[in-house]
Amino acid sequence: MIERRSFDSLGGADHGWLKAKHHFSFAGYNDSRRMGWGALRVWNDDTIASQTGFPPHPHADMEIITYVREGAITHRDSLGNEGRTEAGDVQVMSAGSGITHSEYNLEPGNTRIFQIWIIPDERGRAPSWGAKPFPAGERAGRFVTLASGFKEDNDALPLRTDARVLGATLKAGETTRYTLGHERYAYLVPAKGSVEVNGVHLDARDGAAIRNETTLEVKALEDAELVLVDSAP
Template structure:
């Protein structure tokens, strides 16, 4: 089962400095049929104007992954962590028992991010934050784990949940397969380009909610950059 969710049908909000599209119910956008997908709770497509951003605010008991599509985002939190994450790179904040953070676009140009929230396996753990670069060449023609709750994914940022966030880049005409275990949930979004997944076309920033597909065969119609979440129920 693959349910395509076209970008122009997503809920959203325009705050001036922030233009947001929501793949799932979030803030003032409420859709009882889109409260999450397995443990995946939020997938926001945010466009942030220069010299603006999210002021300090708290979170608890959520794994928050930020995938930077364009520009850069600068993180600060009350644990003393500070870092700048550039396009193609990833940061993970495990909110745990509670953390207060800000995320600003201090760049001269627009920043675009995917913000992904996944429910953790356990609550009340100490909060943490980390970021790392993922050169796009390393994931050319294949999926690479960017953040993961699986110990075997030693190069990925750690998650406290039974899930992986993966990235891939494909040239037009290239195909990549991904095996999805039974009972797992997958959600795929092309950051750029267009692909066909098991016969279903996805254009840039469309979403695909996937279940009961043992193998995902993804062929690039155009050069494409992909982000995939594979999670338990």
């Protein structure tokens, strides 16, 4: 089962400095049919204006993954961490027992991100943060694990949940495959370009809610950049 969720059908808000689209219910957008997908709870498509951002605010007991699509985001938190994550790269904040952080676009132009929240397997653990570059060339023609709750994914950023976040870049006409485990939930969004997933057409920034599919065959109809979450029910 693959349910296409067109970009135009997503909830959202325009705060001036922030233009947000929500794949799932979030803040002022509430849709009882879109409360999450397996352990995946939030997927926000945010455009942040230059020299603006999210001022310090708290979180607890959530795995928060930021995939930077364009520009860069500068992170600071109550643990003393500070870092700048550029386009194509990823940061993970495990909020755990509680953390306060800010995320600012200090670049001369807009920054565009996917912000993904996944429910952790345990509550109350010590908070943490980390970031890592993932060069687009290493994801050419295949899915690469960017963040993972599985020990065997040594090169990925760690998650405290039964899930993986993956990325791929495909040239027009290229096809790649991904195998889903039994009863897994997947959610796929093309950050750029249009694709077919098991024959279902997706345009850029559309979402695909996937379950009961053992293999995903993704064909790029034009040059494409993909982000995929594979999570427990």
